[in-house]
Amino acid sequence: MKSKKTVLFSVFVWGSGQFFICKQRLKGLLFFAVQLTMILTELLSGYWIEWLCGYIPDFSIRLHAGFFIKGVWGVITLGEKTGGTSGDHSTMLLINGVISIMILLMLLLVYYWNIKDASRSKVKSDNTTYKREQTSLKKLYQRYFPYFIVTPIGIAFLFVVCMPILFTFLTSFLNYNRDHLPPGNLLSWVGFLNFKKLFTIPIWSHTFMKVLLWTVVWTLVTTFATYFLGMFQAMILNHSSVKRKKIFRTIFILPWAVPQMVTLPVFRNLLNGQFSPINQVLLELGVISSNIPFLSNALVAKATVIVVGIWLGFPMFMVMMLGVLSNIERSLYEAAALDGAGKWQEFQKITFPLVMKATAPNLIMSMAANFNGFGMIYFLTQGGPTNSNMQFAGDTDILISWIYKLTLNQQMYDIAAVMSVLLFFLIGLVSFWNFRRTTSFQEL
Amino acid sequence: MKKKITACLIHVELIFMSFVVLTPIMWVLLSAFQKGNGMGRFNELTLSNFKRLFQETNYKHWFFNTLQIAALSTIISVFLIMLTAWVMSRFQFKGRKIGLLTVMILSMFPTFLSMTAIYTLFLNLGLVGNPISLVIVYSVGAIPYNTWLVKGYLDGIPSSIDEAAYMDGCTKLQTFYKVILPVSKPIITYCAVSQFILPWMDYILPNILLSKDKSKTLAVGLFALINGQESINFTIFAAGAVLVALPISIVFILFQKYLVQGVAAGADKG
Numbered sequence: 001m002k003s004k005k006t007v008l009f010s011v012f013v014w015g016s017g018q019f020f021i022c023k024q025r026l027k028g029l030l031f032f033a034v035q036l037t038m039i040l041t042e043l044l045s046g047y048w049i050e051w052l053c054g055y056i057p058d059f060s061i062r063l064h065a066g067f068f069i070k071g072v073w074g075v076i077t078l079g080e081k082t083g084g085t086s087g088d089h090s091t092m093l094l095i096n097g098v099i100s101i102m103i104l105l106m107l108l109l110v111y112y113w114n115i116k117d118a119s120r121s122k123v124k125s126d127n128t129t130y131k132r133e134q135t136s137l138k139k140l141y142q143r144y145f146p147y148f149i150v151t152p153i154g155i156a157f158l159f160v161v162c163m164p165i166l167f168t169f170l171t172s173f174l175n176y177n178r179d180h181l182p183p184g185n186l187l188s189w190v191g192f193l194n195f196k197k198l199f200t201i202p203i204w205s206h207t208f209m210k211v212l213l214w215t216v217v218w219t220l221v222t223t224f225a226t227y228f229l230g231m232f233q234a235m236i237l238n239h240s241s242v243k244r245k246k247i248f249r250t251i252f253i254l255p256w257a258v259p260q261m262v263t264l265p266v267f268r269n270l271l272n273g274q275f276s277p278i279n280q281v282l283l284e285l286g287v288i289s290s291n292i293p294f295l296s297n298a299l300v301a302k303a304t305v306i307v308v309g310i311w312l313g314f315p316m317f318m319v320m321m322l323g324v325l326s327n328i329e330r331s332l333y334e335a336a337a338l339d340g341a342g343k344w345q346e347f348q349k350i351t352f353p354l355v356m357k358a359t360a361p362n363l364i365m366s367m368a369a370n371f372n373g374f375g376m377i378y379f380l381t382q383g384g385p386t387n388s389n390m391q392f393a394g395d396t397d398i399l400i401s402w403i404y405k406l407t408l409n410q411q412m413y414d415i416a417a418v419m420s421v422l423l424f425f426l427i428g429l430v431s432f433w434n435f436r437r438t439t440s441f442q443e444l
Numbered sequence: 445m446k447k448k449i450t451a452c453l454i455h456v457e458l459i460f461m462s463f464v465v466l467t468p469i470m471w472v473l474l475s476a477f478q479k480g481n482g483m484g485r486f487n488e489l490t491l492s493n494f495k496r497l498f499q500e501t502n503y504k505h506w507f508f509n510t511l512q513i514a515a516l517s518t519i520i521s522v523f524l525i526m527l528t529a530w531v532m533s534r535f536q537f538k539g540r541k542i543g544l545l546t547v548m549i550l551s552m553f554p555t556f557l558s559m560t561a562i563y564t565l566f567l568n569l570g571l572v573g574n575p576i577s578l579v580i581v582y583s584v585g586a587i588p589y590n591t592w593l594v595k596g597y598l599d600g601i602p603s604s605i606d607e608a609a610y611m612d613g614c615t616k617l618q619t620f621y622k623v624i625l626p627v628s629k630p631i632i633t634y635c636a637v638s639q640f641i642l643p644w645m646d647y648i649l650p651n652i653l654l655s656k657d658k659s660k661t662l663a664v665g666l667f668a669l670i671n672g673q674e675s676i677n678f679t680i681f682a683a684g685a686v687l688v689a690l691p692i693s694i695v696f697i698l699f700q701k702y703l704v705q706g707v708a709a710g711a712d713k714g
Contacts, residue, residue, distance in 0.1 A: 262686075428552060
């Protein structure tokens with residue numbers, strides 16, 4: 001009976017059940033403060049009070065509603081009045097709306113907690129007196145300690161990481177492109193039109209498939225080549241006859257240590273079309289008779305990008321595998337030698353499996369890094385050479401660099417968002433599948 | 445005899461690889477000290493590129509902007525990461541599992557894919573052009589991946605040492621400061637170094653968020669020097685590149701051990 005009343009109170013005025021019936025004054029006040037803040041925010045950020053007093057005869061949500069209601073209105077309509085300083089700015093409305101909806105959801109969570117707490121409070125108030133609220137607060141702190149730490153960080157995370165992703169998802173359902181740019185134009189919801197466009201308009205679907213295919217080829221070839229070159233280099237460095245091991249090791253680590261922002265433009269300079277120093281040296285030595293089009297021929301450019309990718313990537317695997325190799329017990333090899341195993345068999349049966357086992361997770365990580373390897377493409381070739389058969393993409397463009405170009409150079413925010421969404425699911429699926437096999441998942 | 449041939453072959457390979465690795469690095473070093481534009485032919489060596497770098501460009505501003513962003517985001521992100529990872533590793537609470545899973549899937553999504561949204565968000569907050577915006581993105585954006593990493597590390601530390609601290613009357617936060625932080629030094633080093641290096645490398649976000657020439661970060665400023673006018677500015681670019689690459693490479697080589705451990709652990713977590 002009492003619990004029903006508590007809940008009923010708290011449903012309408014947050015925390016009032018706890019406050020009046022269970023005598024948990026502080027807790028009740030806190031809940032009520034949240035509700036009060038919410039209502040005051042809405043009232044004071046809008047013109048509700050003026051409206052209630054009758055000062056505003058023609059009330060409209062667009063002009064007079066407060067933060068929350070206007071936010072929701074903004075997401076639904078994306079603005080009603082076009083243009084200029086007095087018009088609506090659709091993307092601003094959208095982002096404000098997303099923020100206000102996210103805050104509303106959080107408030108809903110507090111509301112739910114408030115009701116749940118009210119229904120639970122009755123048990124305590126039945127058999128214990130309310131005098132020990134102090135201890136109950138302290139207990140609250142002890143019990144919910146993780147939440148006190150995680151909640152603020154989680155909220156920051158929600159706004160800086162999740163909200164932009166949500167915004168990108170929403171953008172893929174808008175007609176947000178260079179023909180419709182706020183504040184000059186209003187945007188509108190177009191449903192799955194952009195997805196349909198990407199898959200049914202030949203030039204889009206054709207480009208998409210081509211870029212996707214090249215992205216996969218680039219990822220696989222570069223990753224495996226760096227992996228095996230790293231392994232090869234580690235084995236060689238680990239050979240007993242090597243002198244000055246430390247010097248070579250330090251040299252080989254340089255491509256990893258020197259920032260890519262420096263090495264990639266340098267490669268671009270070394271390989272550029274008109275005055276490539278590498279071409280000049282080769283010409284003078286008589287190795288070639290005309291310039292190699294390192295960056296201007298589609299096929300050669302692809303090979304160049306991969307070779308540079310390998311140059312950048314092998315040191316990481318080399319260093320890692322050197323660590324693994326030094327941990328393999330000598331006795332294993334001695335036993336193998338006793339059994340009459342040759343060098344190749346030793347590698348095949350002992351070294352390779354052990355190295356593979358220790359570094360396989362890194363192989364997958366490195367694959368993800370190359371798949372998203374924007375810098376390696378953009379700073380080297382900027383996606384070029386340009387290909388007129390492809391929609392705003394060059395021959396060496398991978399998905400990520402194409403998305404970047406579509407966004408920054410072409411202002412095709414909608415199509416770029418569609419591809420980001422597809423990429424998101426692709427990456428999410430693969431990483432989730434990969435993650436499920438690991439021990440950390442089972443221990444979670 | 446056979447042994448000698450192998451040794452010889454191995455050293456030939458090592459020297460060849462060293463040559464391949466060192467060519468671009470020597471090229472940028474030499475270009476930095478070249479007179480004129482340094483395209484193709486070698487001239488006499490000079491320091492004039494460095495002089496021009498400081499006189500004709502805003503290199504000093506770029507450098508200190510980046511340093512400021514790097515230092516701030518390192519401190520904030522390490523603090524946030526350690527707290528989150530510690531709570532995730534040591535406490536059982538409702539929503540923990542789903543939180544960890546969300547964070548892990550989101551960590552695979554490159555931040556800059558949502559660049560339009562991030563730009564609009566900071567435009568809305570009036571922070572476009574303000575380095576604080578980058579500090580926020582880097583610090584919070586570092587949470588997902590690194591939380592997993594550090595959580596994995598902390599899981600490997602027996603919780604009996606926490607319990608001993610509790611027995612001695614430490615509160616939870618005291619235990620965190622006095623017990624957990626000191627034992628996590630290697631992983632903190634990894635997080636700090638990688639977070640510190642990030643702003644020096646990143647191009648896309650600073651390019652969008654900080655557009656005024658004086659407020660640029662180093663990567664953006666340097667790349668703008670050669671973008672489209674490579675033949676004119678390459679030697680200045682090289683001078684600037686050497687100045688930034690040197691400290692970073694040294695930091696990297698000094699902290700190699702931690703970085704390798706960190707990368708290996710990062711892959712292991714899943």
